[in-house]
Amino acid sequence: xxxxxxxxxxLLALLGGTAGVAALRQDPFDHAEHAKLxxxxxxxxxxxxxxxxxxxxxxxxxxxxxxxxxxxxxxxTAPAGPAPSNLRFTHAKHAEEVLAKAPADSALxxxxxxxxxNGQWMAVSRTRSAQCLDCHKxxxxxxxxxxxxxxxxxLSLAEATTLPRERVAKFGTxxxxxxxxxxxxxxxxxxxxxxxxxDWAIAPSCTTCHARDFCAQCHVNAPEVKLIQAMAPxxxxxxxxxxxxxxxxxxxGRFLARHGGQARKDAAxxxxxxxxxxxxxxxxxxxxxxMALPEPGPGRGTGAVIERQQPASHTVGFADWHGQEANAAPxxxxxxxxxxxxxxxxxxxxGASGSxxxxxxxxxxxxxxxxxESDCAGCHNQATFCATCHEKAGLANSGRALAxxxxxxxxxxxxxxxxxxxxxxxxCVTCHTERDCLACHSAQTxxxxxxxxxxxxxxxxxxxxxxxxxxxGNAIPDDD
Numbered sequence: 262x263x264x265x266x267x268x269x270x271x272l273l274a275l276l277g278g279t280a281g282v283a284a285l286r287q288d289p290f291d292h293a294e295h296a297k298l299x300x301x302x303x304x305x306x307x308x309x310x311x312x313x314x315x316x317x318x319x320x321x322x323x324x325x326x327x328x329x330x331x332x333x334x335x336x337x338t339a340p341a342g343p344a345p346s347n348l349r350f351t352h353a354k355h356a357e358e359v360l361a362k363a364p365a366d367s368a369l370x371x372x373x374x375x376x377x378x379n380g381q382w383m384a385v386s387r388t389r390s391a392q393c394l395d396c397h398k399x400x401x402x403x404x405x406x407x408x409x410x411x412x413x414x415x416l417s418l419a420e421a422t423t424l425p426r427e428r429v430a431k432f433g434t435x436x437x438x439x440x441x442x443x444x445x446x447x448x449x450x451x452x453x454x455x456x457x458x459x460d461w462a463i464a465p466s467c468t469t470c471h472a473r474d475f476c477a478q479c480h481v482n483a484p485e486v487k488l489i490q491a492m493a494p495x496x497x498x499x500x501x502x503x504x505x506x507x508x509x510x511x512x513x514g515r516f517l518a519r520h521g522g523q524a525r526k527d528a529a530x531x532x533x534x535x536x537x538x539x540x541x542x543x544x545x546x547x548x549x550x551x552m553a554l555p556e557p558g559p560g561r562g563t564g565a566v567i568e569r570q571q572p573a574s575h576t577v578g579f580a581d582w583h584g585q586e587a588n589a590a591p592x593x594x595x596x597x598x599x600x601x602x603x604x605x606x607x608x609x610x611x612g613a614s615g616s617x618x619x620x621x622x623x624x625x626x627x628x629x630x631x632x633x634e635s636d637c638a639g640c641h642n643q644a645t646f647c648a649t650c651h652e653k654a655g656l657a658n659s660g661r662a663l664a665x666x667x668x669x670x671x672x673x674x675x676x677x678x679x680x681x682x683x684x685x686x687x688x689c690v691t692c693h694t695e696r697d698c699l700a701c702h703s704a705q706t707x708x709x710x711x712x713x714x715x716x717x718x719x720x721x722x723x724x725x726x727x728x729x730x731x732x733x734g735n736a737i738p739d740d741d
Contacts, residue, residue, distance in 0.1 A: 296383035298326075302371050309352040315339060316352070345428065347421035347469070349414055404435045408466035409456050417468035419493035430500035432470050444506060446530075453488045462491035472498035479505045481564035482532040482555055505534060505565065521550070528553035534565045542567040546599045569597070604640060630688075648692055679711070695731065703732045 303309055308316030317339035327335045374392060375385040391401055397413060399406045442448040455461035472495035477483040510516060524531050532554050540551035555561060587594050630637050668674040682689050702711040722729055729737045
């Protein structure tokens, strides 16, 4: 193979820069001046055909001429380590594959990649990417190739360990990234899917330039997306920055009013950009809405940062008449406000002006409390607040549990209090404790049966015998 002129590894280049080809280093060696001395490239670059040897010429081989007598001495030290590149290409592998397919193929010769067509021998230059693309039947414009063609020449970014971060930052942008829908799931999301009939976990067009860290800049749900997890992590991918932009659907003037329904129907689409904090920023009293979204943490992007803004309806003076809207649509208020915020102003306080209740409410509050028109316990401690007022008004029980007082307005209440207790026991416990009931309804006292029709004592005893012991003690009867 002495007549085969294989390509100079000194001239390897990185495809992918904005100019198409970026040189690894400036070659100081004048190949044209030495054209008559070397009949083939392998004389100096033995590693081209023999992977066990270095692709660089040795200092001794140069010194055979440049010994200070025949020619002036030169200083030459071969570069240490592999050249920074994300090319899948190696000279030895390339030669092997070409020989297997077409032994007489001109691609075996150096000038196929390093010499301009019909150029003078040894007038070599850095790798001519256009000629490589032409040979592989790819578009002349480097970044215009099909998405599946990236793996023909390039390793994934995670595999190209010698490639420095600054080179990654200079990667060009393919034309399909400028499409209007590229940032949607139907854009780059579809392009990331592996081609049919391949065993790839993700399209190589993505992994050539990107890694998992890059995707996590926007995708707060990155740990849950299989395509993203199929990419290896690599912090160098952050040299290419991504900007999280608001989708077109969010620009609709009605989106804010409708986003709740859309989020409940398709929470997964929201989880791409939003964490639970996005919801809680406004919906402070409805954390259940946010549970479908991921919590912020390692491996996730920051996502959309939501700032709570005052609705247009909250104009100057809104505090004076907001009660009407609150009564008409309390759920609307509850979307942003917690009960505690209301109680800061509306908790009855003799030293404060105004009141939560309308004028004259005191005269009808028993009916409102009984029908639960208002949640009294939200503001009042019923065991102290209500009892204190009733005692001062003479409406409290002054002796035995049911011996007059609050229930005097209904003379027969003693006979029907059981029904009232079963219907709304919470009203009873506002004033009464368990011992008031046990004064009559106990096996040790008057033995009034508190059990209603159809009572199954055996079932209750199996479930919780302590309930029976509250009245019967240790002498729990066999039947009711």
